[in-house]
Amino acid sequence: MNILVLNCGSSSVKYQLIDDTARKRLAGGSVERIGMSGATLSNTRFDGDEIKIAGEIVDHTVAIEYILAILLSRNHGVISDKSDIHAVGHRVVHGGEAFAGAVLITDEVTKTLRENIELAPLHNPHNLRGIAACEANLPGIPQVGVFDTAFHQKMPKKAYLYGIPYALYSQYKIRRYGFHGTSHRYVAERAAAMLGKDLSSLKLITTHLGNGCSMAAVDRGVSVDTSMGFTPLEGLLMGTRCGDIDTSIILYIMAKEGLTMNEAGTLLQKHSGLQGISGISSDMREIIAEMKNDDRKARYAFEVFTYRVKKYIGAYAAAMGGVDAVVFTGGIGENSSEVRTASCENMAFLGIDIDEAKNTAGPKEKNISRDGTRTQVLVVPTNEELVIALDTAEIVKARQHA
Ligand code: ADP
Numbered sequence: 001m002n003i004l005v006l007n008c009g010s011s012s013v014k015y016q017l018i019d020d021t022a023r024k025r026l027a028g029g030s031v032e033r034i035g036m037s038g039a040t041l042s043n044t045r046f047d048g049d050e051i052k053i054a055g056e057i058v059d060h061t062v063a064i065e066y067i068l069a070i071l072l073s074r075n076h077g078v079i080s081d082k083s084d085i086h087a088v089g090h091r092v093v094h095g096g097e098a099f100a101g102a103v104l105i106t107d108e109v110t111k112t113l114r115e116n117i118e119l120a121p122l123h124n125p126h127n128l129r130g131i132a133a134c135e136a137n138l139p140g141i142p143q144v145g146v147f148d149t150a151f152h153q154k155m156p157k158k159a160y161l162y163g164i165p166y167a168l169y170s171q172y173k174i175r176r177y178g179f180h181g182t183s184h185r186y187v188a189e190r191a192a193a194m195l196g197k198d199l200s201s202l203k204l205i206t207t208h209l210g211n212g213c214s215m216a217a218v219d220r221g222v223s224v225d226t227s228m229g230f231t232p233l234e235g236l237l238m239g240t241r242c243g244d245i246d247t248s249i250i251l252y253i254m255a256k257e258g259l260t261m262n263e264a265g266t267l268l269q270k271h272s273g274l275q276g277i278s279g280i281s282s283d284m285r286e287i288i289a290e291m292k293n294d295d296r297k298a299r300y301a302f303e304v305f306t307y308r309v310k311k312y313i314g315a316y317a318a319a320m321g322g323v324d325a326v327v328f329t330g331g332i333g334e335n336s337s338e339v340r341t342a343s344c345e346n347m348a349f350l351g352i353d354i355d356e357a358k359n360t361a362g363p364k365e366k367n368i369s370r371d372g373t374r375t376q377v378l379v380v381p382t383n384e385e386l387v388i389a390l391d392t393a394e395i396v397k398a399r400q401h402a
Pocket of ligand 1: 209239282285286336
């Protein structure tokens with residue numbers, strides 16, 4: 001089955017066409033600057049053929065038209081007819097409490113997604129636009145929603161309730177949801193395969209460090225706690241997001257600087273994190289480069305970042321009553337040996353001890369713990385698109401056999 005996997009943002013659509021049987025990416029790319037001047041589509045085919053085209057891409061429907069046109073094109077395409085796309089899988093950020101797994105998109109589901117817009121105002125409206133654009137361009141093709149929140153829906157109440165009046169949970173559904181669920185699930189499954197063990201026998205701490213960063217305690221296959229919360233702002237330090245913060249600080253800054261609610265939100269979302277502390281960049285590569293140049297604030301940013309990962313490792317080992325493996329993924333987790341070393345420093349008491357030779361060399365997917373250690377430290381490149389394609393294919397096939 002060929003599955004078109006879509007990740008629709010406000011002004012961009014990222015896509016991949018994946019053959020689920022061969023687990024092969026046939027083509028992929030992105031449409032950028034939708035609704036703005038200078039909109040482009042960039043496509044890379046499985047054989048390395050690359051093409052970038054500019055166009056007047058006024059909305060998501062036109063973006064999907066462009067994607068289909070390139071997938072069908074004689075010179076750069078991979079399919080000969082629209083009917084070669086058998087299903088569409090959407091990455092949907094917020095499923096609220098309604099979805100604990102992937103679902104076939106029906107009128108009922110889009111209605112629930114609309115009801116959840118308040119929970120994810122920056123993301124869910126664009127997913128809905130993408131769904132409508134596919135209905136227009138690929139009528140009759142089944143569409144499936146795969147939710148970032150779904151994997152964390154089995155968290156116990158003690159992990160997801162905040163210390164605020166319970167009525168606010170009942171009334172507004174204010175609770176921890178957690179995000180990056182597709183990635184945490186994928187790397188947990190890969191980790192079990194790498195260790196040659198059943199996921200249901202393992203206590204794993206999965207650490208997704210990209211522009212957004214989150215960790216999860218995966219106890220025998222179930223996410224029992226995770227660091228992102230009601231929104232993706234909580235938890236670890238991120239590229240531009242503050243992560244854990246004393247909430248009184250927000251009120252204090254608003255009063256001191258005369259900020260509106262929106263301005264305070266922007267400060268915490270866009271001007272904090274690595275960027276905020278270093279004043280240099282939200283990009284970990286630049287932070288590390290400047291730290292090596294003895295930049296004081298770049299070092300603070302790096303240290304706050306890695307110290308927080310370390311604290312969550314300790315917290316989640318405590319939550320699960322032990323840990324068999326810590327798994328690193330995401331752009332930073334997969335690529336930065338420095339971040340992995342600093343995050344796991346001085347944790348031999350938990351059986352965590354990194355072998356620097358393995359950490360700094362070797363394949364992308366690897367076990368970097370010293371031989372004979374009790375707790376394994378693994379690096380696993382994430383592949384959220386593959387999970388979305390496999391989930392989508394599973395739901396569509398089940399429907400065909402029903
Ligand atoms: P997103 O969350 O947007 O999917 P990624 O998972 O691609 O982002 O991660 C982006 C982050 O990965 C950036 O902070 C970037 O600096 C970091 N990164 C990529 N390569 C390296 C590297 N070699 N060393 C350190 N950080 C890296």
